Amino acid sequence: MQSVRQNHTGIRPGGNDIATYKEIVAFCEGKELDKDSKIAEKAKRPYQRVLLAIGAGALLLAILLLESYIFK
DSSP, X not given: XXXXXXXXXXXXXXXXXXXXXXXXXXXXXXXXXXXXXXXXXXXXXXXXXXXXXXXXHHHHHHHHHHHHHHTO
16 A cells, blocks of 8 residues: 555655645755754645645636626
8 A cells, every 4th residue: 555655646755755835845956854844844734735625716716806896
């Protein structure tokens, strides 16, 4: 099961596991985050997904309200 998940997400042991802005910037600069920073960035990931979903929903709601106002 673990190997299927790793192949599906593209994350392999010892591979590049980047998801947050700080991790992406460090990767592009050829640097690595220290151990404490890696732990802190991994802790942010679940919150980022929730905030992204809430933001996308709010944007969709704003667009729908704007359309309903325009096409009234």
